[in-house]
Amino acid sequence: MPTIVVDVMPKAELLDPQGKAVAGALARTGHTAFSGVRIGKRFELTVDGPVDDALRANVQQIAEEILSNQVIEDVVGIHYEVTNAELAEEAAEAASVAGDGFGAPAGETH
Amino acid sequence: MRIGVITFPGSLDDRDAQRAVRLAGGEPVALWHGSHDLEGVDALILPGGFSYGDYLRCGAIASLSPIMTEVVAAANAGMPVLGICNGFQMLTEAGLLEGGLIRNDHGSFICRDQVLTVENTSTAWTAEFEAGQLITIPLKNGEGGFIAAGDTLDRLEGEGRVVFRYVDVNPNGSLRDIAGISNARGNVVGLMPHPEHAVEPGFGPDTAAAMRSGVDGLGFFTSVVKRALVEA
Numbered sequence: 153m154p155t156i157v158v159d160v161m162p163k164a165e166l167l168d169p170q171g172k173a174v175a176g177a178l179a180r181t182g183h184t185a186f187s188g189v190r191i192g193k194r195f196e197l198t199v200d201g202p203v204d205d206a207l208r209a210n211v212q213q214i215a216e217e218i219l220s221n222q223v224i225e226d227v228v229g230i231h232y233e234v235t236n237a238e239l240a241e242e243a244a245e246a247a248s249v250a251g252d253g254f255g256a257p258a259g260e261t262h
Numbered sequence: 263m264r265i266g267v268i269t270f271p272g273s274l275d276d277r278d279a280q281r282a283v284r285l286a287g288g289e290p291v292a293l294w295h296g297s298h299d300l301e302g303v304d305a306l307i308l309p310g311g312f313s314y315g316d317y318l319r320c321g322a323i324a325s326l327s328p329i330m331t332e333v334v335a336a337a338n339a340g341m342p343v344l345g346i347c348n349g350f351q352m353l354t355e356a357g358l359l360e361g362g363l364i365r366n367d368h369g370s371f372i373c374r375d376q377v378l379t380v381e382n383t384s385t386a387w388t389a390e391f392e393a394g395q396l397i398t399i400p401l402k403n404g405e406g407g408f409i410a411a412g413d414t415l416d417r418l419e420g421e422g423r424v425v426f427r428y429v430d431v432n433p434n435g436s437l438r439d440i441a442g443i444s445n446a447r448g449n450v451v452g453l454m455p456h457p458e459h460a461v462e463p464g465f466g467p468d469t470a471a472a473m474r475s476g477v478d479g480l481g482f483f484t485s486v487v488k489r490a491l492v493e494a
Contacts, residue, residue, distance in 0.1 A: 162364070166409060167435065169369040218326070221319055221355060223362035224409060 154203050156211055159229040160220045161192035192228070195219050203232060263288040263490040265483075266303035268333070270295040270324045274311035275346065275458060282458040283307070286483030295327040305342040305386070305486050306333060308349025310402075310456055320363060320405045321351030330356055342386035342486045343450045347403055350442070350452030359443055359452045360418065361410030366403070367435025375467035375476070376401035376455050377429040378441050382422050385448040386489055390481040397478035398467045399460040401433055406454040408436035408443075418443055426453050457482040 162168045171190040178186050195215075199207065215227045265283045267290055269276045280290035291303050300306070313324035324330075330352075337343045337358050345353035353359040366372060377398050380391040391397070410418070415438055418424055426442035434454070442453025457479030460466040466476035 166364060167367055167407075169365045169367055169435075173369050218322075219318075221322065221362055223354070223360075223411075224319075224364055 153198050153200065155233040156197040156199065156203070157229070157231040157233060158195040158197065158211070158215045158219050158227060159192060159231075160195070160215075160225050161190065161228045162225055164226075166224060192225075193219075208232075263305070263487045264291050264301075264303045265289070265305045265307060265486065266291045266293040266300055267307045267309055268293045268295055268329060269309070270311070270313040270327060270348075270352075272311050272313040272315060272324075273309050273348070275456065276309040276311070278456075278458045279307045279309045279346065282461040282479065282483050283487075285461050286480055286487050288483065288487045293329065295324065295329050298328050298332055300329070300332050300336060304490055306336065306344070308333075308343070308345040308352050309458070310347030310349060313348055313352070316405070319351075319355065321348055321353075321355045324348070325352045325355035334358060337445070337450050340447060340449050342489070344387050344482065344486070345450075345452035346456055346458060347406070347454055350454055351405070353450065353452045358450050359445060360414055361408055361440075361443065363405050363454070364407045364409055365405045366407055366433070371402070371404040372406075372433050373400070373402040374433065375399070376431075376433060376441075378426045378453075378455060379429055380425070381427060382425045382444065382448070384422075385425055385444045385451050385485075387451045387482045387485050388425060389489060390485040396429060397481070398469070398476050399455045399457050399479045400467060401455040403434065403454050406434040406436065408434075408440045408454070410437065415440075421446065423448075425451055426455070 168190045175189040215230055220227050265288045267276050267279045283290040291301055334356055351363050354362050375398050377396055380388055380395045383389055383391050383393050423444050424440050425444050428439045428441050432439050441455060444451045460476045460479035463475050466474055469476045
């Protein structure tokens with residue numbers, strides 16, 4: 153099943169109180185090598201259907217308009233963890249193993 | 263004057279806001295987030311609380327509620343809309359007010375009686391105050407740090423749209439001590455502190471005169487009620 157990962161971070165110029173608190177805890181516990189910590193969010197979206205250009209445009213839109221608030225956050229990455237090409241390869245492999253051209257549907261092969 | 267108070271899943275202060283409307287001489291109308299019907303109200307209040315458990319971002323999921331379609335349309339048509347705390351966060355998420363609210367700079371939830379200056383008395387919700395008047399109302403939030411880009415802050419200040427500023431202490435790291443702002447037209451106002459908790463003697467902040475006697479929040483609600491009478 154294709155998974156789409158959207159990474160959102162608080163804007164670099166803004167104070168990140170959560171990160172600051174964690175940085176303080178690291179310093180207190182002797183992990184002195186780290187001069188800063190910032191905390192963001194990772195969203196994992198799964199889709200059952202194909203990942204096509206329309207879906208990619210849709211992901212871009214919801215990442216900017218819903219998953220993040222552009223006043224306080226930035227979308228720093230959108231990753232497609234399983235591509236259609238990979239799924240097609242898996243389907244082809246499954247078909248050749250099955251030998252009858254009627255392999256398991258892509259996405260259910262593992 | 264019928265004033266709608268919208269309840270979202272996780273709203274806490276909807277009943278308090280209804281009570282404040284009643285004490286100000288208005289008729290409160292309970293509205294539900296899942297409806298598309300504003301039931302003919304003359305003004306709207308988005309109350310405080312923790313809608314959707316503050317998931318995603320405070321107010322973000324509530325700002326996508328069915329009723330928000332009608333709220334945005336009504337606000338753009340000039341209806342008075344007040345967002346208190348979580349309601350303020352919803353108004354910024356819905357794009358009706360500029361800027362955003364982030365976690366308090368000190369990282370802790372804060373609850374205190376807070377002194378504010380009223381800097382703009384021409385909004386729908388502040389006409390009953392004097393310019394520069396000091397008021398004391400409760401503040402209680404974990405994510406009340408108001409932020410916006412520098413040029414946005416300059417514009418808000420230049421246009422007189424900083425309606426309230428924190429006095430004596432900045433409780434949450436809000437830029438330029440901003441506690442509340444309005445839209446350009448002045449009908450939409452949002453603030454982090456809670457005027458609806460300072461409307462009845464015996465239940466408000468302490469004053470020099472007596473414990474819990476502060477009613478500085480009542481002016482928000484009488485402002486909008488009297489405005490309706492003038493226009494009627």
